[in-house]
Amino acid sequence: MTALTLPGLRAMDAADALKAFRARFRLPEGLVYLDGNSLGALPAAAPGRLKAVIEDEWGRGLIRSWNAADWISAPRRAGAKIARLTGAGEDEVVAADSTSINVFKALSAALQINTGRTVLLSEAGNFPTDVYMMQGLSALSGGAAQTRLVEADKLMEALDDSVCALLLTHVHYKTGAMHDMAAVTKAAHDAGALVIWDLSHSAGALPVELNACGADFAVGCGYKYLNGGPGAPAFIFAAKRHQHVFPALSGWLGHAAPFDFRDDYQPAPGIDRFQCGTPGVLGMAALETGLDLMLEADMAAIRAKSQALGDAFITLVEQECAAHGFTLASPRAADRRGSQVSFRHPEGYAIMQALIARGVIGDFRAPDILRFGFAPLYNRFEDVWDAAANLKAVMDGREWDAPQFRARAAVT
Numbered sequence: 001m002t003a004l005t006l007p008g009l010r011a012m013d014a015a016d017a018l019k020a021f022r023a024r025f026r027l028p029e030g031l032v033y034l035d036g037n038s039l040g041a042l043p044a045a046a047p048g049r050l051k052a053v054i055e056d057e058w059g060r061g062l063i064r065s066w067n068a069a070d071w072i073s074a075p076r077r078a079g080a081k082i083a084r085l086t087g088a089g090e091d092e093v094v095a096a097d098s099t100s101i102n103v104f105k106a107l108s109a110a111l112q113i114n115t116g117r118t119v120l121l122s123e124a125g126n127f128p129t130d131v132y133m134m135q136g137l138s139a140l141s142g143g144a145a146q147t148r149l150v151e152a153d154k155l156m157e158a159l160d161d162s163v164c165a166l167l168l169t170h171v172h173y174k175t176g177a178m179h180d181m182a183a184v185t186k187a188a189h190d191a192g193a194l195v196i197w198d199l200s201h202s203a204g205a206l207p208v209e210l211n212a213c214g215a216d217f218a219v220g221c222g223y224k225y226l227n228g229g230p231g232a233p234a235f236i237f238a239a240k241r242h243q244h245v246f247p248a249l250s251g252w253l254g255h256a257a258p259f260d261f262r263d264d265y266q267p268a269p270g271i272d273r274f275q276c277g278t279p280g281v282l283g284m285a286a287l288e289t290g291l292d293l294m295l296e297a298d299m300a301a302i303r304a305k306s307q308a309l310g311d312a313f314i315t316l317v318e319q320e321c322a323a324h325g326f327t328l329a330s331p332r333a334a335d336r337r338g339s340q341v342s343f344r345h346p347e348g349y350a351i352m353q354a355l356i357a358r359g360v361i362g363d364f365r366a367p368d369i370l371r372f373g374f375a376p377l378y379n380r381f382e383d384v385w386d387a388a389a390n391l392k393a394v395m396d397g398r399e400w401d402a403p404q405f406r407a408r409a410a411v412t
């Protein structure tokens with residue numbers, strides 16, 4: 001490969017089929033934002049939409065807006081949009097609660113469906129909340145359900161006849177390594193286990209085909225690549241064949257007739273039973289704005305650009321920072337990677353802080369991972385150049401070696 005140059009990368013931006021989307025976001029001038037995998041950027045339409053929801057629907061419409069502005073359907077409306085991005089049926093996804101809560105809903109449903117099997121299996125080093133929710137459910141069951149964690153390369157052999165459900169994050173939050181959804185789902189089904197996919201780092205970042213892969217359940221975040229805003233509602237997918245369970249989180253909005261106010265819980269038919277309580281309407285409005293924007297883009301183009309951005313970043317960091325001790329933590333092959341590139345470095349935390357001080361925002365995951373997310377709707381090839389050039393400056397000048405960059409903040 002010939003060395004990448006700034007003019008060459010600018011030419012790639014000029015030829016980019018998605019380039020018009022950047023102007024649909026509000027990004028601070030001069031900032032290189034490579035953290036859309038943690039918090040997506042602000043869609044330009046969101047402030048106006050939220051102002052209308054607040055002033056017109058809430059301020060003037062008040063309680064009438066549950067019907068007049070159809071607030072009550074927001075979880076299903078947003079869910080149907082997410083379904084289009086994830087290869088699901090429109091009646092198989094609902095936007096609700098947080099990813100953590102939805103993990104609980106999916107696991108508890110799996111325990112009901114796959115009776116007689118008691119092990120909840122996941123990958124060691126999975127995103128902590130997924131594992132913590134498994135452990136909580138084990139405790140709630142009085143130990144009847146057990147949590148089992150194995151290394152990624154031991155998952156297939158761990159699929160014995162005790163495994164009720166396999167819960168995996170499709171794209172690993174630290175390394176960006178991507179599981180083969182079709183192959184893993186098939187292997188789990190062959191072993192009699194259900195599969196729950198956490199799509200937190202997949203939805204909106206790459207093509208996902210839940211039904212083509214035969215997935216049982218899926219969950220994911222609204223505030224990452226879906227650009228739904230801080231703490232946006234999450235989502236849950238339940239394949240049609242699994243929508244008969246009695247939800248463990250049997251809140252009134254999952255009831256067949258919530259406004260009948262009956263004493264007995266009668267689950268709503270279909271995916272509605274995976275709702276629990278009253279949705280956060282402002283969060284739903286912001287999420288829908290992000291989803292509408294993303295649905296205008298071609299997912300194949302998003303994936304192609306994401307891979308090219310990641311490849312360019314790896315090449316540039318290895319070209320510019322060869323002497324500085326970075327190790328690639330992500331798969332080198334773009335088709336095995338999600339939409340992020342991670343490098344390990346023992347001084348990773350301080351290096352990332354120094355980089356942020358220069359206006360290049362990525363993030364850090366303990367103990368030593370520098371994480372750079374690429375959101376193809378607003379990131380440019382020029383951003384990749386700027387990020388690598390600033391990283392080189394941070395390293396060449398030992399800028400990271402300063403007390404203000406070593407002090408750990410609450411959120412990294």
Ligand SMILES: *Cc1c(COP(=O)(O)O)cnc(C)c1O
Binds near residue numbers: 127130201234
């Ligand atoms: C970001 C993330 C979550 C976050 O869960 P919340 O309930 O929204 O805090 C869960 N799982 C994975 C894999 C994530 O990357």
